[in-house]
Amino acid sequence: DAKTTQPNSMESNEEEPVHLPCNHSTISGTDYIHWYRQLPSQGPEYVIHGLTSNVNNRMASLAIAEDRKSSTLILHRATLRDAAVYYCILRDVGNGGSQGNLIFGKGTKLSVKP
Amino acid sequence: KAGVTQTPRYLIKTRGQQVTLSCSPISGHRSVSWYQQTPGQGLQFLFEYFSETQRNKGNFPGRFSGRQFSNSRSEMNVSTLELGDSALYLCASSSPLTDITDTQYFGPGTRLTVL
Numbered sequence: 001d002a003k004t005t006q007p008n009s010m011e012s013n014e015e016e017p018v019h020l021p022c023n024h025s026t027i028s029g030t031d032y033i034h035w036y037r038q039l040p041s042q043g044p045e046y047v048i049h050g051l052t053s054n055v056n057n058r059m060a061s062l063a064i065a066e067d068r069k070s071s072t073l074i075l076h077r078a079t080l081r082d083a084a085v086y087y088c089i090l091r092d093v094g095n096g097g098s099q100g101n102l103i104f105g106k107g108t109k110l111s112v113k114p
Numbered sequence: 115k116a117g118v119t120q121t122p123r124y125l126i127k128t129r130g131q132q133v134t135l136s137c138s139p140i141s142g143h144r145s146v147s148w149y150q151q152t153p154g155q156g157l158q159f160l161f162e163y164f165s166e167t168q169r170n171k172g173n174f175p176g177r178f179s180g181r182q183f184s185n186s187r188s189e190m191n192v193s194t195l196e197l198g199d200s201a202l203y204l205c206a207s208s209s210p211l212t213d214i215t216d217t218q219y220f221g222p223g224t225r226l227t228v229l
Binding site: 032034036042043044045046049091093101102103104105106 | 118147149156157158159162170172204206214215216217218219220221222223
């Protein structure tokens with residue numbers, strides 16, 4: 001799977017939007033962009049994924065650049081519960097489907113101030 | 115659906131002992147993966163099982179082993195424990211046959227401390 005680059009840390013105020021960036025300049029045509037997050041003392045949690053179009057779900061939105069070399073996870077109103085490490089991961093679905101392990105980088109540690 | 119469950123949640127062992135950790139995947143999921151998380155190395159992949167067969171393996175010594183049962187439940191075993199094996203061990207399940215991107219659903223982990 002191709003590599004991603006994320007800032008080490010970000011800060012946000014409660015109830016404000018948060019934009020978490022991810023660069024993946026070597027992304028291939030069959031790479032899906034996945035986001036996971038890990039709250040303190042918990043296992044990672046799936047957040048959202050996308051291929052080319054922007055995606056929304058109850059947790060967040062994913063904005064994907066037109067050239068797919070970068071993406072942004074958007075939390076529309078940060079809460080204290082959103083304080084976590086956010087991981088951007090590429091999953092190759094070539095050859096009929098994604099296989100193999102998730103490759104976690106260091107992710108972005110998001111702090112939310114009340 | 116119930117989530118991924120892992121037992122025990124906490125474990126304390128001494129060097130040289132062995133340990134077995136258990137993981138019950140989400141109902142219907144046939145793939146189970148194991149990860150080790152330490153402050154220094156972050157999250158690292160151990161191995162993946164699908165339909166009772168090991169499909170992928172990470173770069174860990176042979177002291178780390180696993181297996182999967184016909185009901186998809188999985189166990190991992192670490193023999194001859196070392197201090198450096200102290201970590202959070204995470205299990206994740208997925209359904210690659212129905213989800214092309216193989217989204218992983220993680221359990222809460224087992225915190226292993228080796229003294």
